[in-house]
Amino acid sequence: MAEADKSRGKAAGQGADGSGLSSLSDADLVTRAQGGETHAFDILAERYADKVHRLTYRVLRNEEDAQDALQEAFLSAYRNLKRFEGKSTFSTWLYRVAMNAALMKRRKRREGMVSLEEPRDREEGQITLQIADWGRGPVEETLNDELRDALDRAVQSLPEDLAQVFLLREEQGMSNAEAAEILDLSVPAVKSRLHRARVALRDYLNRFFADRAARERSTTDHAPRPLE
DSSP states (O other), X not given: OHHHHHHHHHHTTOOTTOTTGGGSOHHHHHHHHHTTOHHHHHHHHXXXXXXXXXXXXXXXXOHHHHHHHHHHHHHHHHHTGGGOOXXXXXXXXXXXXXXXHHHHHHHHHOTTOOOOOOOOSSOGXXXXXXXXXXXXXXXXXXXXXXXXXXXXXXXXXXXXXXXHHHIIIIISOOOHHHHHHHHTOOHHHHHHHHHXXXXXXXXXXXXXXHHHHHHHHHHHHTSOOOOO
């Protein structure tokens, strides 16, 4: 029996340590992993580690939390792999697991935070993420650390349903169809949530620039005047 197993492994191009599996497709690796070949899942984890890390980091904006969510995602995927029925691609299923793991961590950090306003009284096609020109200097001057921090805070304050879509579409560069599959939504629902996220972020950043302009005016008004 052992010799037969070795022969089957060699025929499949697989060594005792799982070498040779890296050339297999995701579907083949999933099938093998579901059958108990742990090396097959190791290859899948290695194949998607960087992409999943980028996703968890974008959600959490903290390296330690992102790494924790990454580990939790792969552990959850491994434990639940036999439930994966192949109705979607493995990568889509894994991204969904990773998104859930990251959001679980994010919820723990969001206690006491207030969600952004979500205006809904305008036509979807009329709104884009346009920021009022509150700055006095060139665009390069406004795109500083303060603004990036404000944008991070704005994204972190979005309701989860809007944040998920915004992160997948705007930061991960996925299409509406890809985001819809990962989040188990319709494409129109993804478009609607993306629109609402853009509106909320635009309003938040407009308030940020207005406050900054007011602070600059206040500083100028209280500056000592030169002697005549």
